[in-house]
Amino acid sequence: MRIxxxxxPALGHFRPLVPVAHAARRRGHQVKVAAPASAKQTxxxxxxxxxxxxxxxxxxEIAAAAHETDEVPGHAERLRTYLTSEAYPGPRALRMARxxxxxxxxxxxxxIVRENSEFGGYLAAEALGLPHASVGVHGTSxxxxxxxxxxxALDVQRAALxxxxxxxxxxVHAYLHAILAPERYDERELSISRxxxxxxTNPEGADERLPSWVADLPTDRPLVLAAFGSMHPxxxxxxxxxxxxxxxxxxxxxxxxVALGAALGRWDGVAxxxxxxxxxxxxxxxxxxxxxxxxxxxFNSVREALRLAVPMVVIGWLNxxxxxxxxxxxxxxxxxxxxxxxxxxxxRQACVEVLGxxxxxRNALRMQRxxxxxxxxxxxxxxxxxVVASRTANPGR
Numbered sequence: 001m002r003i004x005x006x007x008x009p010a011l012g013h014f015r016p017l018v019p020v021a022h023a024a025r026r027r028g029h030q031v032k033v034a035a036p037a038s039a040k041q042t043x044x045x046x047x048x049x050x051x052x053x054x055x056x057x058x059x060x061e062i063a064a065a066a067h068e069t070d071e072v073p074g075h076a077e078r079l080r081t082y083l084t085s086e087a088y089p090g091p092r093a094l095r096m097a098r099x100x101x102x103x104x105x106x107x108x109x110x111x112i113v114r115e116n117s118e119f120g121g122y123l124a125a126e127a128l129g130l131p132h133a134s135v136g137v138h139g140t141s142x143x144x145x146x147x148x149x150x151x152x153a154l155d156v157q158r159a160a161l162x163x164x165x166x167x168x169x170x171x172v173h174a175y176l177h178a179i180l181a182p183e184r185y186d187e188r189e190l191s192i193s194r195x196x197x198x199x200x201t202n203p204e205g206a207d208e209r210l211p212s213w214v215a216d217l218p219t220d221r222p223l224v225l226a227a228f229g230s231m232h233p234x235x236x237x238x239x240x241x242x243x244x245x246x247x248x249x250x251x252x253x254x255x256x257x258v259a260l261g262a263a264l265g266r267w268d269g270v271a272x273x274x275x276x277x278x279x280x281x282x283x284x285x286x287x288x289x290x291x292x293x294x295x296x297x298x299f300n301s302v303r304e305a306l307r308l309a310v311p312m313v314v315i316g317w318l319n320x321x322x323x324x325x326x327x328x329x330x331x332x333x334x335x336x337x338x339x340x341x342x343x344x345x346x347x348r349q350a351c352v353e354v355l356g357x358x359x360x361x362r363n364a365l366r367m368q369r370x371x372x373x374x375x376x377x378x379x380x381x382x383x384x385x386x387v388v389a390s391r392t393a394n395p396g397r
Contacts, residue, residue, distance in 0.1 A: 001029045001388060004109035005048075006100065006121025009039035009056045011230040012300045013115045016137045016180055018046050018203035020113060023377035024384075032107070034100050034121065045205045053103055054096035054120055057087070058231075080318070084145055088117045089153035094160055096120020101127060111388050116145055116177070119154060126171060127161045131391045133176040133384050136189065138299050144320040147172045175387045178380050180303055182370035186327055196383065199374035202284035202304050210285050217255050217276075222355050224249060224256040225286050226294035229301065232317065233261025241315060241342050245294060248347025249275050254292070254355065257281060284308075292355055294347070297321030302328060309368035311360035313350045315339050332363035 003024050007014045014035065021031045033043045036056040043050040097120040100112075109130065114121035116134040125132035138144050147169030154172070155165050166172075170193075177195040189195060217223060226245050232238040242263055249256040250272030257276045260267060264279045271277045284304045287293060295301040297316035302324050305312050312334035316325035328334035335350040354360045 001110040001385065002107060003029050003031050003384070004034055004051070004100070004104065004112045004121070005031060006034040006053070006096065006112060006114040006118050006124075007039070008054070008058050008115070008118050009036045009042070010058050011042065012298050013117065013137050014039065014042065015203050015300055016135055016200065016303070017113070017115055018048070019201050019377045020135060020178075020380060021046075021048050022203075023381045027378065027381050027385075029381070030107075032109075034096070034103070045207075046203065047206055051100075051103055053099035055092060057092050080144075083117075084149050086153060088145070089119045089150040089157070091157070093119035093123055093154070094157040097123035097127065097157070097161065100124040111384055113384065119150070119157070119172075122172060123154070123157055123161060123163075126158065126163050131175045131387045133178065133387065134173060135178045136180055136299075138320045138324075144323060175391075176383055180299075181306070182367065182374065184367070184370060185306075185331065196380075197374050198380045199371055199376055200303065200307070201377065202287075202307055204282070204284065208282040208285060210282060211278075213276075214257075214281075214286070214289070217257075222254040222291035223289060224252070224254045224292045224294065224351065224355075225259070225281070225283070225290045226256060227259040227281070227283055227301070228261065228263075228296045229298045230261065232296050233263040236266065238317070239263055239266060241317075241339060243269065244342045244344050245315070245347050246271065246275055246277070247344035249294075249351065251344070251348040252351045252355070254351070257286070259283070292351060294351065297325045297328075299324055306333065306364065306367050307371055309361065309364040311354045311364050313337060313347070313354055315342060315347075331367055333360060333367055335360075 005017050005021050007017055024031050032049045032051045034051045034053040035043060036054045037052045038056040040050045101124050111130055112121040112125040112132045114134055115137040122132050151167060151169035173193045175194060177192045179189045179195055179197045180200045183190060183197055242260060246258055255274055259278055259281050261279060287304055287308045287310050290310050293305045293310045294313045297314045298321060312328055314325040314328055314334045314336050316322035317339045325336045329336045335354050337346050337350050
């Protein structure tokens with residue numbers, strides 16, 4: 001088959017699709033990744049072919065809006081509403097769809113697999129009469145991207161492509177929705193039609209490895225990783241939280257590595273003796289040797305930690321991150337510190353509690369075993385194959 005994978009350029013949206021694409025190639029299929037031009041280097045770093053499509057509006061708008069989050073009451077809630085009811089399913093999705101329709105040319109895909117907030121792939125598949133599958137990259141798709149929320153805006157884009165109205169959003173998950181977590185993580189996800197849970201491996205780039213200095217870190221105390229995703233470090237509004245995390249870790253009997261991303265260039269303090277500040281480390285690889293993970297609540301971070309049974313301290317901020325924090329707390333695998341309540345002392349207390357209470361590790365091990373009992377990425381691709389075969393045999397469906 002020819003499988004087109006569609007994604008927004010944000011790393012947290014693309015990385016969950018990498019194991020799917022690699023499994024498809026192992027099974028002999030051709031794969032291309034449709035994403036804005038800014039994602040070309042990232043896509044190719046995972047050995048995948050890039051198809052330029054859409055505009056990188058995410059970096060521009062979210063980064064600009066996030067500057068106001070601390071000053072404007074209710075801004076985070078308005079941003080979430082804007083993204084889920086206007087931005088994701090709005091005109092940008094139509095542009096992505098049109099770029100896909102014009103860019104595939106003779107390479108007509110047999111199916112489009114998209115991350116669940118990228119609706120251009122869905123619209124293009126509907127316009128081409130192709131089956132499509134979604135992969136839940138947020139962890140709380142049923143709530144965060146409820147089809148009733150996105151359907152009105154999607155109907156505007158459907159009309160622009162000459163497609164019939166779908167006021168209930170029934171077509172959004174008409175074929176297959178992949179959940180990258182066990183049922184217990186969020187049972188509401190199973191309310192999405194044609195959904196199934198799968199076991200995802202943590203993706204690695206072709207040249208990824210831990211820096212050599214990691215081997216020289218002390219082994220007589222817990223090793224803590226703190227990292228905040230690819231977007232937050234680009235937002236100056238996050239800097240105060242990062243400083244509080246670093247100051248809090250200074251009071252924990254541990255060795256800590258804090259990946260500050262772009263915020264490292266804005267850092268104006270001195271790192272505590274037990275804390276090493278870096279721009280980036282390969283997160284999944286580092287988690288294989290970590291005892292605690294402090295992060296912002298992105299689903300990639302949650303999923304990668306659970307895959308390796310690493311307990312967490314979660315500081316949720318925007319969009320679905322607070323939902324993920326609540327899921328982790330309910331599962332007993334994390335202590336949550338609401339961002340509005342972050343202080344060095346609260347961070348210190350949370351880390352000491354999770355490191356000192358073995359129940360967090362036991363609960364993480366239990367969740368890990370549930371993950372390991374799920375069907376693999378190869379099974380997901382086999383399910384996509386079955387969808388295509390069924391559609392081919394029954395073209396009216």
